[in-house]
Amino acid sequence: xxxxxxxxxxxxxxxxxxxxxxxxxxxxxxxxxxxxxxxxxxxxxxxxxxxxxxxxxxxxxxxxxxxxxxxxxxxxxxxxxxxxxxxxxxxxxxxxxxxxxxxxxxxxxxxxxxxxxxxxxxxxxxxxxxxxxxxxxxxxxxxxxxxxxxxxxxxxxxxxxxxxxxxxxxxxxxxxxxxxxxxxxxxxxxxxxxxxxxxxxxxxxxxxxxxxxxxxxxxxxxxxxxxxxxxxxxxxxxxxxxxxxxxxxxxxxxxxxxxxxxxxxxxxxxxxx
Amino acid sequence: xxxxxxxxxxxxxxxxxxxxxxxxxxxxxxxxxxxxxxxxxxxxxxxxxxxxxxxxxxxxxxxxxxxxxxxxxxxxxxxxxxxxxxxxxxxxxxxxxxxxxxxxxxxxxxxxxxxxxxxxxxxxxxxxxxxxxxxxxxxxxxxxxxxxxxxxxxxxxxxxxxxxxxxxxxxxxxxxxxxxxxxxxxxxxxxxxxxxxxxxxxxxxxxxxxxxxxxxxxxxxxxxxxxxxxxxxxxxxxxxxxxxxxxxxxxxxxxxxxxxxxxxxxxxxxxxxxxxxxxxxxxxxxxxxxxxxx
Numbered sequence: 243x244x245x246x247x248x249x250x251x252x253x254x255x256x257x258x259x260x261x262x263x264x265x266x267x268x269x270x271x272x273x274x275x276x277x278x279x280x281x282x283x284x285x286x287x288x289x290x291x292x293x294x295x296x297x298x299x300x301x302x303x304x305x306x307x308x309x310x311x312x313x314x315x316x317x318x319x320x321x322x323x324x325x326x327x328x329x330x331x332x333x334x335x336x337x338x339x340x341x342x343x344x345x346x347x348x349x350x351x352x353x354x355x356x357x358x359x360x361x362x363x364x365x366x367x368x369x370x371x372x373x374x375x376x377x378x379x380x381x382x383x384x385x386x387x388x389x390x391x392x393x394x395x396x397x398x399x400x401x402x403x404x405x406x407x408x409x410x411x412x413x414x415x416x417x418x419x420x421x422x423x424x425x426x427x428x429x430x431x432x433x434x435x436x437x438x439x440x441x442x443x444x445x446x447x448x449x450x451x452x453x454x455x456x457x458x459x460x461x462x463x464x465x466x467x468x469x470x471x472x473x474x475x476x477x478x479x480x481x482x483x484x485x486x487x488x489x490x491x492x493x494x495x496x497x498x499x500x501x502x503x504x505x506x507x508x509x510x511x512x513x514x515x
Numbered sequence: 516x517x518x519x520x521x522x523x524x525x526x527x528x529x530x531x532x533x534x535x536x537x538x539x540x541x542x543x544x545x546x547x548x549x550x551x552x553x554x555x556x557x558x559x560x561x562x563x564x565x566x567x568x569x570x571x572x573x574x575x576x577x578x579x580x581x582x583x584x585x586x587x588x589x590x591x592x593x594x595x596x597x598x599x600x601x602x603x604x605x606x607x608x609x610x611x612x613x614x615x616x617x618x619x620x621x622x623x624x625x626x627x628x629x630x631x632x633x634x635x636x637x638x639x640x641x642x643x644x645x646x647x648x649x650x651x652x653x654x655x656x657x658x659x660x661x662x663x664x665x666x667x668x669x670x671x672x673x674x675x676x677x678x679x680x681x682x683x684x685x686x687x688x689x690x691x692x693x694x695x696x697x698x699x700x701x702x703x704x705x706x707x708x709x710x711x712x713x714x715x716x717x718x719x720x721x722x723x724x725x726x727x728x729x730x731x732x733x734x735x736x737x738x739x740x741x742x743x744x745x746x747x748x749x750x751x752x753x754x755x756x757x758x759x760x761x762x763x764x765x766x767x768x769x770x771x772x773x774x775x776x777x778x779x780x781x782x783x784x785x786x787x788x789x790x791x792x793x794x795x796x797x798x799x800x801x802x803x804x805x806x807x808x809x
Contacts, residue, residue, distance in 0.1 A: 250605055251605050251606075251616060254601070254605065255616070258620065258622055258623060258687075261631070261634045261635070262622070262626070262634075264637070264645060265637075278643055279643075280642065283653035283654055284645055325541075327542050329537075329541065329542075330539050330541065330542035330543060333539040337532075337535040348543065348546070349542065349546055351550045352546045352549050352553065355785060356741075356745030356761070356781075358745055358747040358764050359557065359764070359781035359785050360781075362560075362768060362774060363555075363778070364549070364553065367552060367556070388545070391545065395542055420534050448627075449627035451627065451629045451748055452748070459769060467627055467629045470630070470633065474752075480640070483633060483637070487630045490627060490630055491625075491627070494625045494627070495625050497625075498621060498622070
């Protein structure tokens with residue numbers, strides 16, 4: 243029984259790692275390893291590993307531009323959701339609010355729509371005046387805020403609940419107004435936890451495809467996943483498309499290991515929808 | 516006058532709570548206004564002019580997409596449940612290195628769905644790709660199973676199968692975590708009692724784990740069926756010639772430039788999800804009652 247379990251774990255790990263291994267393999271493949279012409283099977287390790295594709299990407303302006311766009315969109319989404327979400331989370335954690343259950347429902351309500359359904363009205367709205375005058379980075383950032391905000395509020399609520407009330411009470415006793423208590427006493431204490439929410443939001447935005455695709459359908463400025471799809475439409479070589487995929491994945495995989503615990507909370511928080 | 520007193524006391528209460536309200540309102544307003552906007556847009560489009568929502572019922576394209584989505588949901592949901600259950604059972608008891616294994620099990624959810632879909636597309640490429648190499652017996656260690664390369668994206672059955680595979684691969688960790696939480700809520704004493712009575716591993720699973728896990732399983736069925744109904748990225752990349760509802764929405768909006776019809780399908784999808792959720796909730800209630808009686 244024990245052996246069976248470890249064998250099964252091995253099999254599952256194989257199925258998880260194999261596609262990622264193949265992606266990495268393709269990204270460092272030379273021409274002979276991918277264009278076989280059917281004369282020999284594709285090798286499981288390139289004949290002559292090469293970093294050529296990464297060099298090519300580095301020298302291509304459009305890839306770097308898409309990377310920067312993704313970065314800016316992510317940072318905007320983080321900034322918007324923290325600015326909007328942290329105060330709300332604080333209010334939910336600290337004050338008695340009548341009808342709180344209904345309010346919480348409305349906070350999550352927007353996530354009741356499937357992304358692919360919600361994106362039509364959002365695109366119709368944001369791609370018409372006056373919003374269409376804004377740069378696409380801000381439009382996509384606003385859309386990603388919409389997706390991330392409920393989770394930000396949920397995570398930040400937990401963070402504020404974990405900070406002892408006594409601290410604020412002492413501040414009140416000493417005559418500090420509520421707003422400066424929030425800014426000067428609570429915010430510094432909450433920063434590490436809010437950081438987790440920020441990372442969660444950033445990678446939600448980094449990975450997001452549907453809203454970015456619809457909002458930047460026309461125009462050149464776009465995020466990395468949409469860039470990847472556009473490249474795909476020219477039927478590129480396997481190594482080129484894989485090199486882009488690897489570069490998109492690397493930051494996410496690193497950070498997943500770093501913030502796993504909080505991500506788990508974020509995922510189960512999604513259970514409410 | 517009592518009226519003015521009531522109003523002034525209301526204003527007073529409002530004023531003293533201004534801080535709370537000011538704190539609470541921004542995120543609330545942002546999310547709620549988008550909720551209202553999305554709802555109004557969908558309804559407005561679906562019931563505009565010649566009632567596109569009703570014309571869907573006579574559209575062959577829509578019926579086909581609906582059928583495909585239904586198959587995607589009907590096959591994907593139980594598959595994802597079984598895979599999630601397997602993963603959760605494997606790391607339920609702690610052993611040396613369980614933390615590392617769990618971290619590795621979490622990887623798929625970190626990979627963007629689009630990248631996963633593209634990797635699968637590369638692995639199953641036609642005519643020459645790793646999977647076709649394998650099936651053709653071109654590697655010494657694997658027996659030959661087919662004589663001509665399989666054209667995965669050319670077949671409705673196979674390409675939708677690949678889309679389900681991709682979805683299952685990427686979302687494994689979500690089902691796993693929910694089931695793991697369910698497994699951990701079962702008390703250890705119950706297992707010890709079962710062991711004392713001489714229950715084997717299979718009996719333990721069948722008579723103890725499975726019934727006590729029913730609430731978690733039902734949660735997964737509801738969440739996964741919603742998730743599968745609304746799936747877009749995997750079929751969009753892997754089965755573009757065989758659109759299901761999500762892909763149909765995109766096509767109507769971008770290719771046919773018909774936002775009204777796209778919004779009608781989008782609203783139809785929302786309705787379908789609501790109906791499925793209601794159905795599963797009803798089933799949950801029945802099952803819970805049955806469980807309590809036992």
